[in-house]
Amino acid sequence: MVRVGIVGASGYTGAELIRLFRRHPEAKICLLAARTHAGKSLPEVFPQFWGLEDEKLIAASPEELVREVDVLFTALPAGEAISYARAAWQAGKKLIDLGADFRFREASIYERWYGLSHGAPELLREAVYGLPELYRDRIKTARLVANPGCYPTAVLLALVPLLKAGQILPEGIVVDAKSGVSGAGRQPKMEMLYAEVNENVQAYNVAVHRHTPEMEQILQDKLGKEVRLTFVPHLVPQTRGILATIYAPLAPGVTTEDLLATYREYYREEPFVKVLPAGVYPRTKSVWGSNLVQLGAVADGRTGRAVLLAALDNLVKGAAGQAVQNFNLICGFPETMGLEDSGIYP
Numbered sequence: 001m002v003r004v005g006i007v008g009a010s011g012y013t014g015a016e017l018i019r020l021f022r023r024h025p026e027a028k029i030c031l032l033a034a035r036t037h038a039g040k041s042l043p044e045v046f047p048q049f050w051g052l053e054d055e056k057l058i059a060a061s062p063e064e065l066v067r068e069v070d071v072l073f074t075a076l077p078a079g080e081a082i083s084y085a086r087a088a089w090q091a092g093k094k095l096i097d098l099g100a101d102f103r104f105r106e107a108s109i110y111e112r113w114y115g116l117s118h119g120a121p122e123l124l125r126e127a128v129y130g131l132p133e134l135y136r137d138r139i140k141t142a143r144l145v146a147n148p149g150c151y152p153t154a155v156l157l158a159l160v161p162l163l164k165a166g167q168i169l170p171e172g173i174v175v176d177a178k179s180g181v182s183g184a185g186r187q188p189k190m191e192m193l194y195a196e197v198n199e200n201v202q203a204y205n206v207a208v209h210r211h212t213p214e215m216e217q218i219l220q221d222k223l224g225k226e227v228r229l230t231f232v233p234h235l236v237p238q239t240r241g242i243l244a245t246i247y248a249p250l251a252p253g254v255t256t257e258d259l260l261a262t263y264r265e266y267y268r269e270e271p272f273v274k275v276l277p278a279g280v281y282p283r284t285k286s287v288w289g290s291n292l293v294q295l296g297a298v299a300d301g302r303t304g305r306a307v308l309l310a311a312l313d314n315l316v317k318g319a320a321g322q323a324v325q326n327f328n329l330i331c332g333f334p335e336t337m338g339l340e341d342s343g344i345y346p
């Protein structure tokens with residue numbers, strides 16, 4: 001059994017890690033750590049876990065925590081994972097961070113977009129971007145994995161194969177994405193109150209969202225040239241789910257069937273990426289609770305634009321499920337272990 005620990009166990013992605021690891025046959029949760037909720041039992045923090053009153057959330061130093069585990073997961077606000085990563089690195093333990101602290105190759109980009117100075121820039125070159133469909137081989141030998149952001153997971157899986165194939169063009173891509181409220185985490189915020197969110201759809205951080213440089217960095221890495229995206233996220237009144245609708249210039253003569261054929265070939269052996277048939281579009285409800293991504297595409301020859309669609313559950317493929325997928329890779333387990341569910345519907 002691999003001993004795992006979760007720091008940030010009182011947050012939404014922490015709860016999702018607990019849910020997934022409780023049924024993982026090769027992992028044992030050895031510690032759950034929190035900050036303000038430390039000292040409480042797990043069901044006091046999350047009512048779905050009544051029956052597990054003996055599981056307690058603790059607080060301890062990074063060094064003490066890494067001693068107890070083989071793999072540590074950090075599900076913390078930006079900036080807070082760095083001390084844990086340093087402690088894990090020095091102790092020879094593995095760490096998977098669900099936040100943004102190790103996603104950028106250059107500390108200056110992180111510092112500009114997140115407004116924080118990076119406490120361990122030397123670890124950035126050790127970190128591997130944890131998007132298995134794009135970086136599987138590197139993840140397998142990583143000791144520090146930077147789990148991607150929820151929006152970037154959806155957008156990169158939709159864009160990379162078609163840009164590489166030259167079926168869409170890199171200039172003038174627009175990403176219009178919607179997220180459910182759990183994407184904002186469990187810490188109370190006025191703009192996330194029911195009365196603010198219910199029956200309301202609105203954009204936020206238009207063209208300045210911090211996932212923009214993350215997506216651009218990976219596109220540059222995969223294509224060998226700079227790609228700029230206009231990214232407009234929206235908050236929608238549902239609990240889970242991301243739907244990204246992407247508008248991209250279409251290469252001349254490319255049809256819907258061409259786009260879908262490229263997706264099907266690129267993701268032929270991917271257990272978690274489902275390419276839908278022509279005329280069928282991804283739905284957040286169809287991936288709820290699962291580690292799946294649904295992809296769809298339409299070539300609008302009339303306007304010379306491709307419309308690409310990707311749906312995922314922000315807490316699963318967008319966070320904790322992808323972290324378990326990465327865990328399976330770094331531990332040498334089958335990648336789907338503990339993630340076999342196709343989701344809950346309706």
Ligand SMILES: NC(=O)C1=CN([C@@H]2O[C@H](COP(=O)(O)OP(=O)(O)OC[C@H]3O[C@@H](n4cnc5c(N)ncnc54)[C@H](OP(=O)(O)O)[C@@H]3O)[C@@H](O)[C@H]2O)C=CC1
Binds near residue numbers: 008013036037318
């Ligand atoms: N929610 C989502 O869909 C996604 C989130 N992420 C990223 O994952 C990370 C966790 O997100 P999420 O679970 O939503 O966040 P939550 O706000 O739900 O939970 C945050 C957790 O961090 C703990 N915490 C807060 N501040 C500190 C601190 N200063 N020091 C130590 N612990 C602290 C909290 O403990 P306590 O409650 O005890 O104070 C809580 O356990 C973030 O970086 C987020 O951006 C990534 C992809 C998707």
Ligand SMILES: CC(=O)N[C@@H](CCC(=O)OP(=O)(O)O)C(=O)O
Binds near residue numbers: 210233
């Ligand atoms: C709805 C909502 O607020 N979503 C969050 C998702 C952020 C996230 O997951 O960001 P990092 O992992 O990069 O910190 C947001 O837009 O900020």
